[in-house]
Amino acid sequence: MMSHLSQAFAEWMAGGGREIGEIHIEPVEGGFVLSHRDDVSRTDVMAFSGAEAARDLAHFDEHGKFRPLKTAPNLRRGWKLHLADPGELRRALDYFYPAMLGVWLSQQRGRLVTVSLRDTLARQTGMYAVTKKITDAQAQTMIGSFCRTDGGCLKRILWPIAPGEPVTSLPAEKFQTEAPADTLPLLCHEACNLLVARARQVVKRAEASA
Amino acid sequence: MTAKPHSALIIVGHGSTVNADSSAPTFDHAAEIARRGVFGEVYCAFWKEEPSLRQVLHMVEANDIYVVPNFISEGYFTRTVIPRELELSGPVTQRDGRTIKYCEPVGNHPRMTELLLRRAAEVAPGVPPEKTSLFIVGHGTDLNENSAVAAKREVQNIAARGVYAEVLNAYMEEDPLIAKWDEHAAQPNVVIVPFFISDGLHSYEDIPVLLGIATESGGAASATDKEIFRHNPYQLRGRSLYYASSIGTEPLFADVILEQVAAFDAVHAATVSA
């Protein structure tokens, strides 16, 4: 029996779904070929096969630098990846964009609970407990630069700073969950640990200069 | 372990935003367990990488979920961070029709002793243990972790087997200091095994510098520094020194993860109906 997620993803593909983040998916004879969306028509690319190859492709950028945030818009180019079946495709996509298929399906089914930045920060302990002290203005500026689609992160933000207090430092597209039929949206339902770590830096710097 | 085709396994690692190798063993062990087909689904989750602890449950389809922390000891992460981020209420959490079973960290398993012995033997093939001092090296100053306690327990367990002439604890930043290994060790052969879950700056550079087999790179250490493990033995301070990579890179960790699942079932069989 096909799992709900595999089923939903297969339906999305059947409906013309082709793009996730910077990845283009091309159904071919005997499976699928993945590539960077800007490399679709290129032929001078390195050929890989199997889901495990996606791990390295996703782990380092063009300059061999580690990518801790997989939705950063710096997926390397110059490769194509052949995957034999839908199971391999799903595993590869979980390396390229971890959890994004699952989060998308939860959102489709109305089961994605979003968490405000204030709630995320309130929960922190240890070295991140200090992030609670970030001001709303500091948070807006930080998000406006750290999460920006161009150079920061490709996810759409679904959370507010606090209930009734939306993020206003980024353009409206950053908060839209709808996507064209051929595109599976990358969704951020809660601030990531990298943003929390950045909030710590912001608070510490402000304290040091006060 | 009996197969669990209707259950999911989540292996939780710390991860890192700077060290590309931090998550590697966790991914490797997950791939190995997935290959064996023991669980219907196998995932990793990380505190500092993706999928995060806040995302991973959206990937899981099974209603019966085992969580195994890939940590060397119990401590702040296993007691505070992981339960908080996964919203666990104890060893067994029932939520939204799901049962989440929170197992002990890998480092707590009695088989760790065997894995350390295996790694020590592998790194110094043909070297007689009765003429060897074996060091288990920990960090030492991690206030909230019990890794030093776990390292001491392992040293006692290995010593009790009477195989090595000497088994010693040493730390990077507190006594007994690994930098003084030649003062602590009485044998002509010395084997060093870092008691860490993954390789990284500590095992690639910090410990080698303290041992005297490398010089500081000024932050240039990278994956290429796996070279440091390929030049054994080092002839230094009148001894033959054998330096192993972190214990967490041992492929048998995959077995230990599965055994922590079995251990959970053995303890909680009476309270959980699968």
Ligand code: SF4
């Ligand atoms: S908080 Fe969300 S949008 Fe911002 S960088 Fe992290 S994952 Fe991307």
